[in-house]
Amino acid sequence: MTRNLIVxxxxxxxxxxxxHLFETQPGAWNVTLFNAEPRGNYNRLMLSPVxxxxxxxxxIVTHDADWYKAHDVTCRFGEKVLxxxxxxxxxxxxxxxxxxxxxxxxxxxxPFMIPLPGHDLDGVIPYRDLDDTQTMMALGVRPGARAIVxxxxxxxxxxxxxxxxQGVDVTVIHVMGHLMERQLDEAAGYLLKNALEAKGITxxxxxxxxxxxxxxxRVCGLxxxxxxxxxxxxxxxxxxxxxxxxxxxxxxxxxxxGIHVDNAxxxxxxxVLALGECVEHQGAVxxxxxxxxxxxxxxxDTLAGKPATFAPKEVATKLKVTGCNLFSAGDxxxxxxxxxxxxxxPARGVYKRLVLEGPRLIGAVMYGDTADGAWFHGLIKDHxxxxxxxxxxxxxxxxxxxAPSDPLAAVAALPGDAEICxxxxxxxxxxxxxxxxxxxxxxxxxxxxxxxxxxxxxxGLVEQVMALTLGDGxxxxxxxxxxxxxxxxxxDVRRLIKSRALKSMAAVMQECxxxxxxxxASCRPALNYYLLCDWPGEYQDDDQSRFVNERxxxxxxxxxxxxxxxxxxxxxxxxxxxxxxxxxxxxxxVQTVKxxxxxxxxxxxxxxxxxxxxxxxxxxxxxxxxxxxxxxxRTVKTCVGTDHCRFGTQDSTGLGIRMEKALWGSWTPAKVKxxxxxxxxxxxxxxxxxxxxxxxxxxYVLHIGGAAGLHIQGTEVMCTVKTEDEVLEYTAAVVQLxxxxxxxxxRMYKWMDNVGLDHIVERVVTDADSRRALADRFxxxxxxxxxxxxxxxxxASYRALYxxxxxxxxxxxx
Amino acid sequence: xxxxxDIGALTDIPExxxxxxxxxxxxxxxxxxxxxxxxxxxxxxxxxGGPLSEGIVHGRSVTCxxxxxxxxxxxxxxxxxxxxxxxxxxxxxxxxxxxxxTARLRRGQVA
Ligand SMILES: Cc1cc2nc3c(=O)[nH]c(=O)nc-3n(C[C@H](O)[C@H](O)[C@H](O)COP(=O)(O)OP(=O)(O)OC[C@H]3O[C@@H](n4cnc5c(N)ncnc54)[C@H](O)[C@@H]3O)c2cc1C
Ligand code: SF4
Ligand code: FES
Numbered sequence: 001m002t003r004n005l006i007v008x009x010x011x012x013x014x015x016x017x018x019x020h021l022f023e024t025q026p027g028a029w030n031v032t033l034f035n036a037e038p039r040g041n042y043n044r045l046m047l048s049p050v051x052x053x054x055x056x057x058x059x060i061v062t063h064d065a066d067w068y069k070a071h072d073v074t075c076r077f078g079e080k081v082l083x084x085x086x087x088x089x090x091x092x093x094x095x096x097x098x099x100x101x102x103x104x105x106x107x108x109x110x111p112f113m114i115p116l117p118g119h120d121l122d123g124v125i126p127y128r129d130l131d132d133t134q135t136m137m138a139l140g141v142r143p144g145a146r147a148i149v150x151x152x153x154x155x156x157x158x159x160x161x162x163x164x165x166q167g168v169d170v171t172v173i174h175v176m177g178h179l180m181e182r183q184l185d186e187a188a189g190y191l192l193k194n195a196l197e198a199k200g201i202t203x204x205x206x207x208x209x210x211x212x213x214x215x216x217x218r219v220c221g222l223x224x225x226x227x228x229x230x231x232x233x234x235x236x237x238x239x240x241x242x243x244x245x246x247x248x249x250x251x252x253x254x255x256x257x258g259i260h261v262d263n264a265x266x267x268x269x270x271x272v273l274a275l276g277e278c279v280e281h282q283g284a285v286x287x288x289x290x291x292x293x294x295x296x297x298x299x300x301d302t303l304a305g306k307p308a309t310f311a312p313k314e315v316a317t318k319l320k321v322t323g324c325n326l327f328s329a330g331d332x333x334x335x336x337x338x339x340x341x342x343x344x345x346p347a348r349g350v351y352k353r354l355v356l357e358g359p360r361l362i363g364a365v366m367y368g369d370t371a372d373g374a375w376f377h378g379l380i381k382d383h384x385x386x387x388x389x390x391x392x393x394x395x396x397x398x399x400x401x402x403a404p405s406d407p408l409a410a411v412a413a414l415p416g417d418a419e420i421c422x423x424x425x426x427x428x429x430x431x432x433x434x435x436x437x438x439x440x441x442x443x444x445x446x447x448x449x450x451x452x453x454x455x456x457x458x459x460g461l462v463e464q465v466m467a468l469t470l471g472d473g474x475x476x477x478x479x480x481x482x483x484x485x486x487x488x489x490x491x492d493v494r495r496l497i498k499s500r501a502l503k504s505m506a507a508v509m510q511e512c513x514x515x516x517x518x519x520x521a522s523c524r525p526a527l528n529y530y531l532l533c534d535w536p537g538e539y540q541d542d543d544q545s546r547f548v549n550e551r552x553x554x555x556x557x558x559x560x561x562x563x564x565x566x567x568x569x570x571x572x573x574x575x576x577x578x579x580x581x582x583x584x585x586x587x588x589x590v591q592t593v594k595x596x597x598x599x600x601x602x603x604x605x606x607x608x609x610x611x612x613x614x615x616x617x618x619x620x621x622x623x624x625x626x627x628x629x630x631x632x633x634r635t636v637k638t639c640v641g642t643d644h645c646r647f648g649t650q651d652s653t654g655l656g657i658r659m660e661k662a663l664w665g666s667w668t669p670a671k672v673k674x675x676x677x678x679x680x681x682x683x684x685x686x687x688x689x690x691x692x693x694x695x696x697x698x699x700y701v702l703h704i705g706g707a708a709g710l711h712i713q714g715t716e717v718m719c720t721v722k723t724e725d726e727v728l729e730y731t732a733a734v735v736q737l738x739x740x741x742x743x744x745x746x747r748m749y750k751w752m753d754n755v756g757l758d759h760i761v762e763r764v765v766t767d768a769d770s771r772r773a774l775a776d777r778f779x780x781x782x783x784x785x786x787x788x789x790x791x792x793x794x795x796a797s798y799r800a801l802y803x804x805x806x807x808x809x810x811x812x813x814x
Numbered sequence: 815x816x817x818x819x820d821i822g823a824l825t826d827i828p829e830x831x832x833x834x835x836x837x838x839x840x841x842x843x844x845x846x847x848x849x850x851x852x853x854x855x856x857x858x859x860x861x862x863g864g865p866l867s868e869g870i871v872h873g874r875s876v877t878c879x880x881x882x883x884x885x886x887x888x889x890x891x892x893x894x895x896x897x898x899x900x901x902x903x904x905x906x907x908x909x910x911x912x913x914x915x916t917a918r919l920r921r922g923q924v925a
Binding site: 185338521547 | 826827862863865868912914
């Protein structure tokens with residue numbers, strides 16, 4: 001006896017189930033197939049090749065009219081099921097009622113549309129079916145058409161690449177810091193972004209949309225939360241999917257995130273099965289087709305009365321965009337007992353990361369070369385023991401024996417026109433030519449090319465080029481690498497950041513061949529500083545890569561409280577400021593009020609959650625952060641000079657205030673302290689500061705490189721100048737030179753020891769063009785840096801970070 | 815016995831950052847890694863009690879802000895040459911919300 005089977009949804013999951021069913025039980029079922037889309041089952045995955053013009057719709061149809069006819073399927077395409085009446089065992093479609101013995105729900109999922117203002121405008125579409133695809137293709141016909149894709153995941157990027165192939169100008173807006181963050185780590189996300197940008201697609205990561213803009217009911221652009229506007233003719237939202245459970249829920253079936261099914265794909269009603277993206281199985285929902293095919297087999301068996309069990313497997317992801325080869329499978333988070341194997345080939349743009357747990361491979365992320373993806377995926381799925389091949393595992397199945405990774409690889413990968421010596425503008429090929437022309441020692445190379453003959457910070461790189469060119473004939477001096485993540489030194493990395501225009505942390509780690517996936521507590525703060533210094537306005541400061549004091553904008557004390565120090569320009573304060581400080585000290589029960597050596601007042605013992613409030617109070621009284629925690633300008637100490645002192649030769653206080661106002665806010669490799677004394681009696685102790693000024697009758701003597709901490713060192717005289725304006729220009733220039741050349745955490749005197757006073761005098765004093773250029777770069781950077789961190793952090797969006805996430809002590813005792 | 819408590823949204827914690835939960839037994843630091851994993855450990859370093867929630871997070875480890883001891887977030891154990899460990903607490907993310915097992919953190923639950 002044939003029984004009635006109704007299937008709701010003619011998608012990929014149900015299509016596969018029907019194939020199994022007709023194979024194992026031909027003629028056993030009288031099948032009615034509803035589909036809301038006005039067509040039968042096609043290969044949804046292949047919509048992207050249709051969009052890019054590589055395939056036609058006809059080529060991706062899985063089941064055509066003949067197939068449905070051959071299997072006697074009653075097709076009700078273009079008809080939505082409105083209701084399921086489980087008591088009566090009938091399904092109510094738009095065109096009438098049909099009874100069932102068994103029902104299969106395979107309604108797939110709904111694209112999630114962010115309810116931004118304007119999301120219901122014409123021209124705002126998801127990417128789910130053929131109609132969406134055709135809307136996007138139609139746009140390509142219009143010359144100069146522009147589209148925005150919100151969402152940098154699999155679907156969004158395929159939509160973007162497809163439209164780009166149709167000639168549309170495409171911008172991708174992604175809220176997270178890197179693309180496809182669910183499948184890729186930061187390093188692979190960086191390579192992917194590069195590849196898409198090379199195709200001409202604009203990619204904005206870390207971008208938040210606030211409103212979709214419309215004109216006459218149609219989309220015309222997008223407003224971001226930084227106030228910028230992007231124009232478009234079409235906006236595609238691809239930010240995720242939600243299981244389509246509407247019908248099941250209304251009919252009273254058990255539903256969580258998806259329709260609950262057991263291992264046999266049966267819902268809470270024994271007569272109703274469900275499969276595909278609409279189901280939830282043991283807490284998991286699905287978004288890729290591989291597990292759905294397994295479900296289809298199980299559902300067909302269940303209908304045939306055969307016992308079968310669905311067991312989810314690891315799924316792998318590939319992106320179907322030409323030129324972007326990526327692969328991701330399994331679990332690639334780091335973990336206890338887990339080991340990372342990372343391989344990078346900067347020259348070929350390859351990144352591979354394997355994650356091992358004990359003897360097994362549990363995850364893999366690859367970019368650029370994914371040929372071995374299937375093999376790794378197999379090892380993950382089968383839980384194979386890989387201990388025997390661990391050392392060469394990353395080289396794939398064909399590799400036998402292997403060389404350990406080469407510390408010179410990053411330098412070997414540099415193109416000939418990569419600049420090695422920045423002072424003299426010498427590129428790699430010039431050095432190689434000199435060596436091939438007979439230079440065998442560092443001094444030969446220096447003499448012939450001038451490479452590393454000035455500040456010397458590129459010496460490490462020059463030596464590596466020599467080692468590569470001369471082979472065993474050259475011994476590289478052993479230099480201390482920046483941290484265990486890389487064989488390169490601080491100076492090597494700084495040089496490469498400039499010469500290769502590396503503008504993000506992920507870019508540095510990839511192009512310099514980092515051996516870890518996201519660095520460590522030593523290299524992250526250093527890289528954050530280098531990038532911030534070298535790419536002002538382009539690189540986004542990363543709070544999470546800063547040490548606590550800079551992240552909290554306060555000094556942490558040993559008991560976990562913080563200290564608050566307002567700026568007192570040049571050490572000058574007013575009765576009003578003092579009153580405001582006293583009030584704040586009372587209000588927030590400050591433990592200790594201390595006058596510091598830098599001529600200001602320190603409020604010690606402030607609780608973390610009070611910080612935004614005390615800052616707001618001090619801000620209101622006109623004070624800003626003294627940045628007493630920063631690797632940046634701390635104080636400019638002054639004496640009273642001509643204002644009050646009988647020995648004063650110049651207005652030392654006024655000059656100190658001008659200097660502090662010009663220099664505050666800048667990040668430097670280590671802290672910078674300054675002082676201005678009104679005469680050589682030196683009451684402001686200028687000769688032990690990083691930059692000290694001593695006023696004389698004829699002008700100002702500029703001192704640099706002093707220190708009075710663990711190490712005590714007197715300053716050296718850099719030069720004497722005549723006017724206050726010159727003091728400011730020379731100071732900005734020397735600070736900028738220090739910012740550009742020193743290693744992170746290296747104080748100015750240390751840097752001066754390394755590069756020599758002569759080099760500094762040459763760049764800042766003798767060469768006026770160089771001085772002006774340095775000062776200009778400094779002031780350009782300052783336009784981004786001079787923002788009071790207190791004022792920013794008292795805004796609501798930041799405040800929360802200073803409060804506990806939750807307070808369990810407030811709950812009533814049980 | 816477990817007692818899963820909703821303590822906030824995943825997005826309330828910055829990526830590669832931490833926030834604290836106050837309890838009768840002291841603060842617990844809840845971390846979010848670059849891969850969006852979440853871990854909960856005592857917010858007091860075994861060395862001299864440094865607030866681990868303020869450290870730099872890298873991979874599944876945190877470096878203490880006071881003297882740079884590195885602790886694993888998943889096991890609470892100190893890495894490298896250092897010795898010591900902190901308590902870890904079961905925590906998971908469900909539909910974007912962070913659920914902390916507070917069974918061991920309630921008043922009167924001190925064993
Ligand atoms: C552009 C694109 C690219 C993709 N690429 C990949 C990839 O590379 N790899 C991968 O693994 N996965 C990919 N996917 C995901 C994959 O396509 C889905 O996992 C799969 O199609 C889900 O199958 P399904 O049968 O559950 O749902 P669907 O295939 O969506 O079918 C559900 C059907 O039910 C119909 N329906 C819904 N409600 C009703 C109702 N009330 N009445 C009647 N009919 C109804 C819908 O119209 C729809 O036709 C991609 C998806 C898209 C959109
Ligand atoms: S440094 Fe000279 S001008 Fe300044 S207070 Fe001392 S004596 Fe007076
Ligand atoms: S308190 Fe953590 S390392 Fe010292």
